[in-house]
Amino acid sequence: MMYRSLIRTSTRQLASAARPGTVRSYASTASQPFDWEDPLGSHNLFTEEEIAIRDTAEAYCQERMLPRVLQAYRDEYYDKKILEEMGELGLLGATIKGYGCAGVSNVASGLITKAVERVDSGYRSGMSVQSSLAMGGIEEFGTQELKDRLLPEMAKGKLLGAFGLTEPNHGSDPGSMETTAKPHPTKKGYLSISGSKTWITNSPIADVLLVWAKYSETGKIRGFVIERKDCPPGTLETPAIKNKTGLRASLTGMIHLDACPVPEANMFPDVEGLRGPFACLNSARYGIAWGVMGALEDCITRTRAYALERKQFKGNPLAKYQLVQKKLADAATDAAFGTLAAIQVGRLKDDGKTAPEMISMIKRQNCDKALSNARVLQEVFGGNAVSDEYSIGRHVANLFVTQTYEGQSDIHSLILGRAITGIQAFV
Numbered sequence: 001m002m003y004r005s006l007i008r009t010s011t012r013q014l015a016s017a018a019r020p021g022t023v024r025s026y027a028s029t030a031s032q033p034f035d036w037e038d039p040l041g042s043h044n045l046f047t048e049e050e051i052a053i054r055d056t057a058e059a060y061c062q063e064r065m066l067p068r069v070l071q072a073y074r075d076e077y078y079d080k081k082i083l084e085e086m087g088e089l090g091l092l093g094a095t096i097k098g099y100g101c102a103g104v105s106n107v108a109s110g111l112i113t114k115a116v117e118r119v120d121s122g123y124r125s126g127m128s129v130q131s132s133l134a135m136g137g138i139e140e141f142g143t144q145e146l147k148d149r150l151l152p153e154m155a156k157g158k159l160l161g162a163f164g165l166t167e168p169n170h171g172s173d174p175g176s177m178e179t180t181a182k183p184h185p186t187k188k189g190y191l192s193i194s195g196s197k198t199w200i201t202n203s204p205i206a207d208v209l210l211v212w213a214k215y216s217e218t219g220k221i222r223g224f225v226i227e228r229k230d231c232p233p234g235t236l237e238t239p240a241i242k243n244k245t246g247l248r249a250s251l252t253g254m255i256h257l258d259a260c261p262v263p264e265a266n267m268f269p270d271v272e273g274l275r276g277p278f279a280c281l282n283s284a285r286y287g288i289a290w291g292v293m294g295a296l297e298d299c300i301t302r303t304r305a306y307a308l309e310r311k312q313f314k315g316n317p318l319a320k321y322q323l324v325q326k327k328l329a330d331a332a333t334d335a336a337f338g339t340l341a342a343i344q345v346g347r348l349k350d351d352g353k354t355a356p357e358m359i360s361m362i363k364r365q366n367c368d369k370a371l372s373n374a375r376v377l378q379e380v381f382g383g384n385a386v387s388d389e390y391s392i393g394r395h396v397a398n399l400f401v402t403q404t405y406e407g408q409s410d411i412h413s414l415i416l417g418r419a420i421t422g423i424q425a426f427v
């Protein structure tokens with residue numbers, strides 16, 4: 001099938017959807033049949049354009065990505081052509097305006113994310129890092145020269161990005177990072193960056209690495225765009241981390257920098273401290289809150305189909321048993337609530353009315369609920385849950401990672417607890 005590119009359609013779409021509320025149409029409240037796939041009718045909250053974008057993304061993901069994921073997960077293989085295909089459809093950096101990006105609403109971008117993660121959280125991670133963390137960071141904080149030069153190629157998926165914040169000794173506490181940038185001792189106009197980052201999505205194949213390091217002149221954290229092609233041999237290594245137990249269809253690696261020369265012009269000029277990385281993470285965490293609802297919905301669809309098919313005791317399908325029905329009811333409720341919360345935050349984000357804590361709340365809640373429900377639904381498959389052919393085990397393993405990265409859930413509890421009490425408990 002031919003897929004419609006968002007780039008060709010979205011400028012027109014967005015002009016009419018600039019204030020989504022003005023084009024949204026609310027369905028009548030007359031009695032409607034219950035739709036177990038959209039229990040609270042969230043589709044009524046989408047504009048026509050958002051529905052068209054969702055359908056384009058879902059069709060691509062189901063027809064082109066899904067057939068590849070099982071083998072990719074077995075082989076721990078990430079096909080980087082996927083990012084090019086997404087680029088052709090306008091799915092990368094989709095909320096960015098200009099630079100060849102589609103410029104869609106935050107809800108539309110959430111729907112794209114959900115479609116991708118319905119297939120696999122690893123594929124969504126590859127996309128999120130490219131779109132929200134690397135492109136989003138450059139767009140928000142980079143110089144005009146960096147934006148003009150890098151964003152159009154990144155939007156096409158021709159240049160791949162990575163985001164290096166986590167270090168071997170500093171994960172939840174990135175403020176203690178050890179990576180440093182200091183004036184280069186011999187190259188004028190250059191900085192010298194040294195240190196190690198770990199658990200970095202896309203790092204083994206990334207062309208553009210957005211790395212956060214402490215700047216020796218001020219002791220403050222700054223963002224640096226490192227372009228692999230310009231790094232002399234031995235100054236940048238990005239080994240893959242193999243034998244993962246989750247997110248196996250995504251590439252993860254380290255970043256080792258040994259006096260790597262980086263032009264001063266590649267340092268983000270106006271952002272200091274953790275505000276920079278946290279601003280990028282906010283957008284990515286918002287996407288995760290949407291994405292995991294896609295993975296949970298896929299678990300529900302697969303569990304329902306299995307429970308209707310599989311018969312135990314007097315030829316009854318598993319779906320006839322109350323305990324099984326409760327598992328499905330709990331999961332469908334959490335998926336519907338989580339989706340509505342993500343839509344609400346997306347609308348506020350479009351209007352510039354989000355507090356970071358709102359994003360902590362939906363990231364934490366949706367990841368926790370997706371993981372706990374997926375683990376319970378897995379039980380319905382009995383022994384077959386152990387076979388990767390049923391996909392449920394893959395989602396469960398992936399969802400553990402989504403609950404852990406970009407702020408482990410307990411860390412988001414502390415962020416929320418600080419906002420509620422005024423007392424910070426990170427110690």
Ligand SMILES: Cc1cc2nc3c(=O)[nH]c(=O)nc-3n(C[C@H](O)[C@H](O)[C@H](O)COP(=O)(O)OP(=O)(O)OC[C@H]3O[C@@H](n4cnc5c(N)ncnc54)[C@H](O)[C@@H]3O)c2cc1C
Nearest residue numbers: 163164165166171172199200201247405406408410411426
């Ligand atoms: C597959 C994968 C991909 C990733 N991709 C990226 C990427 O692209 N870029 C990037 O920068 N990072 C990435 N990460 C790293 C990820 O963000 C970190 O793993 C995460 O921030 C947690 O850090 P940590 O693993 O060091 O855990 P730790 O910080 O050691 O935490 C371990 C546990 O202790 C808890 N804990 C820590 N401090 C406290 C406290 N004060 N109070 C209570 N509990 C606490 C945590 O909640 C957690 O449960 C990725 C990780 C994985 C697994």
